[in-house]
Amino acid sequence: MTTQNSKVRLATVWFGGCAGCHMSFLDIDERLIDAVGLVDIVYSPVADIKKFPDNVDVTLVEGAVCNSDNLREARELREKSKLVISFGDCAVTGNVPSMRNRLDVKNMISELYAAGPGAAPPGDVDVMPVLLDKVLPLHQVIPVDLYLPGCPPDPERIWTALTTLLKGEPLDLPPEMRSFG
Amino acid sequence: MAQTIHIEPVTRIEGHAKITVHLDDAGQVDDVKFHVVEFRGFEKFCVGRTFPEMPGITMRICGICPVSHMLASAKACDVIQGTKVPATAQKLRRLINHAQYTQSHALSFFHLSAPDLMLGMESDPATRNVVGLILANPDLGRKAIRLRQFGQDIIRMVTGKSVHPAWATPGGVREPLVQSQVDEIKARLPEAFETVEIAVNWLLDNYSKFEREVATYGDFPSLYIGLVTPEGGLEHYDGLLRVMDADGRLLEKGLANERWREIIDEAVEPWSYLKFPYYKPLGYGNGNGSVPGLYRVGPLARLNICDFAGTPRADRELRNFRRLGKEGKPVTSSFHHHYARLIEILFSLERIEELVNDPTIMDTHLRSYGGVNELYGVGIMEAPRGTLFHEYQVDETGILTGVNLLVATGNNNLAMNKTITQIAKAYMSGNKITEGLCNRVEHGIRLYDPCLSCSTHAVGQMPMQIQVFDARGALVEEKLRG
Numbered sequence: 098m099t100t101q102n103s104k105v106r107l108a109t110v111w112f113g114g115c116a117g118c119h120m121s122f123l124d125i126d127e128r129l130i131d132a133v134g135l136v137d138i139v140y141s142p143v144a145d146i147k148k149f150p151d152n153v154d155v156t157l158v159e160g161a162v163c164n165s166d167n168l169r170e171a172r173e174l175r176e177k178s179k180l181v182i183s184f185g186d187c188a189v190t191g192n193v194p195s196m197r198n199r200l201d202v203k204n205m206i207s208e209l210y211a212a213g214p215g216a217a218p219p220g221d222v223d224v225m226p227v228l229l230d231k232v233l234p235l236h237q238v239i240p241v242d243l244y245l246p247g248c249p250p251d252p253e254r255i256w257t258a259l260t261t262l263l264k265g266e267p268l269d270l271p272p273e274m275r276s277f278g
Numbered sequence: 279m280a281q282t283i284h285i286e287p288v289t290r291i292e293g294h295a296k297i298t299v300h301l302d303d304a305g306q307v308d309d310v311k312f313h314v315v316e317f318r319g320f321e322k323f324c325v326g327r328t329f330p331e332m333p334g335i336t337m338r339i340c341g342i343c344p345v346s347h348m349l350a351s352a353k354a355c356d357v358i359q360g361t362k363v364p365a366t367a368q369k370l371r372r373l374i375n376h377a378q379y380t381q382s383h384a385l386s387f388f389h390l391s392a393p394d395l396m397l398g399m400e401s402d403p404a405t406r407n408v409v410g411l412i413l414a415n416p417d418l419g420r421k422a423i424r425l426r427q428f429g430q431d432i433i434r435m436v437t438g439k440s441v442h443p444a445w446a447t448p449g450g451v452r453e454p455l456v457q458s459q460v461d462e463i464k465a466r467l468p469e470a471f472e473t474v475e476i477a478v479n480w481l482l483d484n485y486s487k488f489e490r491e492v493a494t495y496g497d498f499p500s501l502y503i504g505l506v507t508p509e510g511g512l513e514h515y516d517g518l519l520r521v522m523d524a525d526g527r528l529l530e531k532g533l534a535n536e537r538w539r540e541i542i543d544e545a546v547e548p549w550s551y552l553k554f555p556y557y558k559p560l561g562y563g564n565g566n567g568s569v570p571g572l573y574r575v576g577p578l579a580r581l582n583i584c585d586f587a588g589t590p591r592a593d594r595e596l597r598n599f600r601r602l603g604k605e606g607k608p609v610t611s612s613f614h615h616h617y618a619r620l621i622e623i624l625f626s627l628e629r630i631e632e633l634v635n636d637p638t639i640m641d642t643h644l645r646s647y648g649g650v651n652e653l654y655g656v657g658i659m660e661a662p663r664g665t666l667f668h669e670y671q672v673d674e675t676g677i678l679t680g681v682n683l684l685v686a687t688g689n690n691n692l693a694m695n696k697t698i699t700q701i702a703k704a705y706m707s708g709n710k711i712t713e714g715l716c717n718r719v720e721h722g723i724r725l726y727d728p729c730l731s732c733s734t735h736a737v738g739q740m741p742m743q744i745q746v747f748d749a750r751g752a753l754v755e756e757k758l759r760g
Binding site for chain 1: 284286287296298313315316317318319321322323335338339340341342344385389390403404406407408409412413416419420423424426427430440441442544545546547548549550551553554562717
């Protein structure tokens, strides 16, 4: 959000999910103030930059790939990021959003929106993204460099990963930090 | 030629969304639409699962207010199980709910909205965020982080995890509170009170700077819906449904929860996955222009409908808040959500103080057991953003046959659309959209602190995007900032 060239350029993105991984990121609490000194947050749902920037060092992706917007943005961020991290169980496995995969999307929407007055979405595909038939984990759509599991990943896990990467060291999480759920 | 302006993605809101501004033939703002673009389908894919799984699954609807979903779900499950929830379990549920209000309202006020309020609605977008706030005022930034942390830490102490804890269950909760935790909460309360007081004072001192925002950021008459205690007090966990009209008359004084379908119905529109709930007795109208049954929920509505807060500091602020209404009528401007949210943090902290000073809070009888004793259960809560409904049907073995969720943000869908239309009409001149205008329109959404994660349970998720369309529906301009 400031522009010093020496800082690591960090982006965070959310796709189909619950924002819980981003909340867990905020749960590093006062260490956020330390982080502000080490990284530039160049793109994030908590900031106002609307277009994914070029030359991003690290991108954290929360959520599963659910619709055509997610798909387009995933490809774009891959092109513009050195390191892409699947951030949390939804990005890593599809998790809860993929529970709809056993159901037919069209039937589901027509049933859910049939009752009320008005016409069912998505009426105008220019504005409304098309839902994918199956919700996908991120690595089925683009190559992923690192996986940070957890529903959500614990703040300690996030801080460990972040500080290791900032030091330029390879990330090798201890077994207790590799769990799901 | 009429046009449409797009704002995408909408940022500093909790989810994924786009906004389109529709211009008429004269180039004036005709309508503004808020599109929730994500869909997840919880109501369908939960059918066929067992009901005790629901608190764990449905809290994954939202990582910001997982406690609301967990508890609304547990309450619906309590009804199905038909056993009495032990008193201390109820108190612990209330404790973490107040803790959640603290963290969620702190997030909304400090992390998401204060950059607009304190740095300027039309200030540089590169620094108009929580980092910019920390750099501009490090002391306040740290206090804001610590207030949110206090709420999250209480949830973690009680349940083991700050986000998505496996804790509430049909008939009660799983873990007790212990003495060291009670001591820690007590020790940290004074700092939390102090931070809220700083924010309240700042807002009251600066209200005069926001006169135009107060008049145009969603200032319109509407109905207000929410829970109150049986005595009419402010309530967040368990109460009766109250409906107030624009003049402050009570259309429903205290409706039993299971009768909620008599007062609320949902319309659908092709341009959003978020449904459009309305007050059923007054209807949806013809879908164009004003909806007679439009209502608001959330902090503003709750402070309007209650007769009193029930705690000393919150009641003092509530008397002050009421003066913002015209001629003794309800407070109508959605801009006042900010103040309402701060008052509710005070209320939550006072309730937390009461609960940790209650010696029975550490009792260890926390759960009652049973099978399937009812085939239908509804659980209604006040989530930080407004009234939240979980409604389940099960068969004799406890397998879900029907799931219906009406989330807080969904209730405000009509009001959010009306608010951003009002802002765009007030601030837009000609068909040129400036970055500052986009941010004002987005602030209109932020006022409702929409949890788009929640809204997209069945229904979408929202960052924001603004597009301009002409009268024939052709895309004229797309605004992507950065």
